[in-house]
Amino acid sequence: MTLVTSPDAVDKFSSAYEKFTVEKATSPNWVKKLREQAWSTFSEIGIPTKRRGNELWKYTNLQPLTALDFYAGHSGSVTTARIKNSAPWDDDWHTLVVVDGKFSSELSRINDIDGLQLISLNEAIETETDDLKSLLATLAGKEEYAFSALNTAFLDDGAYVSVAEGVKIEQPIHVVHVTSESVESRAVYPRLLVDARAGSSIVLIETHLNIATTSQFSAPVVEIFQGESSSLRHYRVQMENEISFHLGTTRVSQQSDTDFTSTSFAVGAQIARNDIHSLLDAPGASCTLHGLYMTNGVQHQDQEISTTHAKPGGTSDQFYKGILSGKSQAVFSGKVIVMRDAQKSDASQKDLNLLLSRGAEVDAKPSLEIYADDITASHGATAGHVDRDTLFYLQSRGVDEESAKAILVRGFAEEMLNEFEPTALYDFVERVTDERIPVLLSESDTIGTA
Amino acid sequence: MLEINKLHASVIDIENSEILNGIDLTVNKGEVHAIMGPNGSGKSTLANVLMGRPDYEVTGGDITFQNQSIIDLAPDQRAHLGMFLAFQYPAEIPGVRPWQFLKSALDSKAEATGEQKMSVRNFSKLFDEKVQAVGINPALVKRSLNEGFSGGEKKRNEMLQLEVLQPTLAILDETDSGLDVDALRIVAEGVNSMRSPERSFIVVTHYQRLLNYITPDVVHILVNGEIVKTGGPELALEVEKDGYKEYLSTSEVTA
Numbered sequence: 077m078t079l080v081t082s083p084d085a086v087d088k089f090s091s092a093y094e095k096f097t098v099e100k101a102t103s104p105n106w107v108k109k110l111r112e113q114a115w116s117t118f119s120e121i122g123i124p125t126k127r128r129g130n131e132l133w134k135y136t137n138l139q140p141l142t143a144l145d146f147y148a149g150h151s152g153s154v155t156t157a158r159i160k161n162s163a164p165w166d167d168d169w170h171t172l173v174v175v176d177g178k179f180s181s182e183l184s185r186i187n188d189i190d191g192l193q194l195i196s197l198n199e200a201i202e203t204e205t206d207d208l209k210s211l212l213a214t215l216a217g218k219e220e221y222a223f224s225a226l227n228t229a230f231l232d233d234g235a236y237v238s239v240a241e242g243v244k245i246e247q248p249i250h251v252v253h254v255t256s257e258s259v260e261s262r263a264v265y266p267r268l269l270v271d272a273r274a275g276s277s278i279v280l281i282e283t284h285l286n287i288a289t290t291s292q293f294s295a296p297v298v299e300i301f302q303g304e305s306s307s308l309r310h311y312r313v314q315m316e317n318e319i320s321f322h323l324g325t326t327r328v329s330q331q332s333d334t335d336f337t338s339t340s341f342a343v344g345a346q347i348a349r350n351d352i353h354s355l356l357d358a359p360g361a362s363c364t365l366h367g368l369y370m371t372n373g374v375q376h377q378d379q380e381i382s383t384t385h386a387k388p389g390g391t392s393d394q395f396y397k398g399i400l401s402g403k404s405q406a407v408f409s410g411k412v413i414v415m416r417d418a419q420k421s422d423a424s425q426k427d428l429n430l431l432l433s434r435g436a437e438v439d440a441k442p443s444l445e446i447y448a449d450d451i452t453a454s455h456g457a458t459a460g461h462v463d464r465d466t467l468f469y470l471q472s473r474g475v476d477e478e479s480a481k482a483i484l485v486r487g488f489a490e491e492m493l494n495e496f497e498p499t500a501l502y503d504f505v506e507r508v509t510d511e512r513i514p515v516l517l518s519e520s521d522t523i524g525t526a
Numbered sequence: 527m528l529e530i531n532k533l534h535a536s537v538i539d540i541e542n543s544e545i546l547n548g549i550d551l552t553v554n555k556g557e558v559h560a561i562m563g564p565n566g567s568g569k570s571t572l573a574n575v576l577m578g579r580p581d582y583e584v585t586g587g588d589i590t591f592q593n594q595s596i597i598d599l600a601p602d603q604r605a606h607l608g609m610f611l612a613f614q615y616p617a618e619i620p621g622v623r624p625w626q627f628l629k630s631a632l633d634s635k636a637e638a639t640g641e642q643k644m645s646v647r648n649f650s651k652l653f654d655e656k657v658q659a660v661g662i663n664p665a666l667v668k669r670s671l672n673e674g675f676s677g678g679e680k681k682r683n684e685m686l687q688l689e690v691l692q693p694t695l696a697i698l699d700e701t702d703s704g705l706d707v708d709a710l711r712i713v714a715e716g717v718n719s720m721r722s723p724e725r726s727f728i729v730v731t732h733y734q735r736l737l738n739y740i741t742p743d744v745v746h747i748l749v750n751g752e753i754v755k756t757g758g759p760e761l762a763l764e765v766e767k768d769g770y771k772e773y774l775s776t777s778e779v780t781a
């Protein structure tokens with residue numbers, strides 16, 4: 077008798093996949109093919125687990141996710157009021173709302189602007205432009221990565237942003253990915269494709285949240301294509317409830333002289349991984365990946381950050397800051413690869429952590445993989461506690477211990493918060509931070525106890 | 527106002543680390559006391575112990591301020607009673623702006639003493655006025671507290687806080703060190719303008735230079751954690767001329 081072992085937890089998704097392929101029998105062939113390829117990739121790798129000796133998953137244990145069963149339950153209703161309540165919002169922004177992976181035209185607010193196309197991914201697929209065919213799932217989906225493969229296997233709608241050559245859009249484009257309320261746990265696969273043509277300029281905000289009180293699983297995929305000399309200011313807000321799972325994939329491809337600047341604010345979910353990779357595919361591209369993460373309780377935040385310098389004269393800057401309390405864990409895995417062709421590249425990497433409790437743990441591994449000889453690079457990571465001298469300084473001026481700690485934690489976050497330029501966005505992340513700090517401090521045991 | 531009685535203090539959790547070996551010192555209302563002494567004699571330790579720094583442990587004696595023992599009070603509670611320490615080496619605090627920090631310091635004090643909080647508007651006015659008075663570049667106070675400040679800028683910032691908080695007992699630990707002549711005059715003028723029958727100062731200094739501007743009522747010489755001599759302003763002039771040789775040898779003999 078032979079034992080047939082299927083890769084971890086693939087079974088949990090296979091009946092859903094079969095059902096899905098039947099439902100989507102009328103999809104265009106090229107889309108069906110993408111799904112099939114991706115499913116076969118996913119079936120081979122399954123949900124990665126620690127014990128498979130997989131370096132990429134050494135510090136992130138997905139066991140709690142594999143223990144869940146996912147239902148294709150019905151989605152609950154989502155209202156604009158509800159979103160406004162839990163996400164950054166500005167009436168002047170172009171807002172695209174994607175509920176459980178499905179584009180919602182009722183909830184979206186799209187203003188007509190020449191050269192800017194904001195539609196559902198389904199509509200984009202139906203129009204079957206060659207442009208879309210040449211982009212969709214070319215950065216994420218064919219790679220050997222479980223969660224982009226899983227998303228692609230269930231590829232069905234999402235949001236599509238296309239900016240014509242030379243068009244500069246001032247108001248931010250906000251894509252809200254929301255998981256609705258449901259009694260059962262569900263897996264959702266939001267998807268966003270951004271086609272920013274040469275010389276264009278946009279501000280893109282992504283918010284990931286759920287308004288569920290139950291445990292949900294979201295595996296969003298974002299693909300961004302930047303034409304030469306375009307500029308894209310990107311923000312990512314990730315704040316699902318603390319019993320949910322977020323396994324996000326962002327893939328960026330940059331042509332010459334492009335600027336991609338991203339700041340992330342990651343505070344949600346029980347287990348969250350923000351996997352972002354940018355490919356500097358032409359000379360003179362610049363990529364900035366910054367972020368702030370805050371964890372408490374038993375949360376786990378994993379920043380999987382990588383940049384590949386494929387061509388000369390590129391600049392990359394990775395800089396993350398973390399604030400951890402309770403028994404939470406964070407991973408910063410920053411990687412910069414400088415290929416042989418990429419002379420005169422400039423790369424820096426930094427991860428600074430503030431540990432507020434003895435039970436909190438951070439695994440920071442910044443790494444540089446360099447195959448070119450004429451480059452400038454630096455990297456470093458630290459994990460420290462609130463400094464007793466500074467605490468005493470503040471207290472000596474009359475600030476009580478709790479407030480002094482809060483001021484110091486807030487001070488640590490400040491430089492990242494300041495990167496959130498759109499006013500409504502800044503106000504939002506600031507409010508969430510200020511509400512979060514007392515929670516972090518309530519689980520703190522490393523400072524002021526001497 | 528302040529009474530220090532046979533104060534012994536050592537570094538917390540380190541055995542036989544006594545730094546202060548029985549200090550007696552009384553500061554009356556309205557007086558200015560200067561404390562001088564060689565490097566490492568315990569001047570900063572005394573200043574910090576007075577303010578309640580957790581790195582030190584009081585192993586004997588007592589400190590009373592306004593007729594109340596303060597040994598068990600937290601630093602912020604001491605501040606609320608009206609004590610203030612201008613640090614020899616002010617901490618750098620990234621991401622915290624002086625304006626916000628001082629406002630919360632004042633608010634905490636108001637809360638503790640049951641006074642009304644100052645309005646943002648009045649506070650801003652006071653703040654701007656004092657920024658000008660101590661000659662800090664206004665651009666600096668928009669930055670993080672002390673981060674990237676030069677040595678002199680940090681000291682001016684200590685003066686700014688002193689002037690905004692208006693304590694009843696101000697301890698200045700070498701606020702005059704590392705200052706250019708103009709800044710030195712600003713410190714001296716600040717102290718002189720705040721001098722009042724209700725307010726006292728303890729000024730730790732190495733130099734007669736500052737005492738030319740601020741004439742102290744009493745001068746103490748601190749050596750090896752003990753006050754070895756107390757006198758009038760002339761004592762500072764003697765030290766300037768002869769150094770501490772004389773005191774060092776006597777204290778070695780007694781040790």
Ligand SMILES: Nc1ncnc2c1ncn2[C@@H]1O[C@H](COP(=O)(O)OP(=O)(O)OP(=O)(O)O)[C@@H](O)[C@H]1O
Binds near residue numbers: 564566568569572614
């Ligand atoms: N936290 C500490 N841990 C260990 N030793 C300490 C600590 N604080 C002070 N000391 C020691 O106590 C002694 C007195 O130090 P203190 O800073 O009070 O001197 P000081 O008189 O202010 O000197 P200076 O004139 O150089 O400022 C020194 O030998 C110093 O090294």
Ligand SMILES: [Mg+2]
Binds near residue numbers: 569
């Ligand atoms: Mg000193």
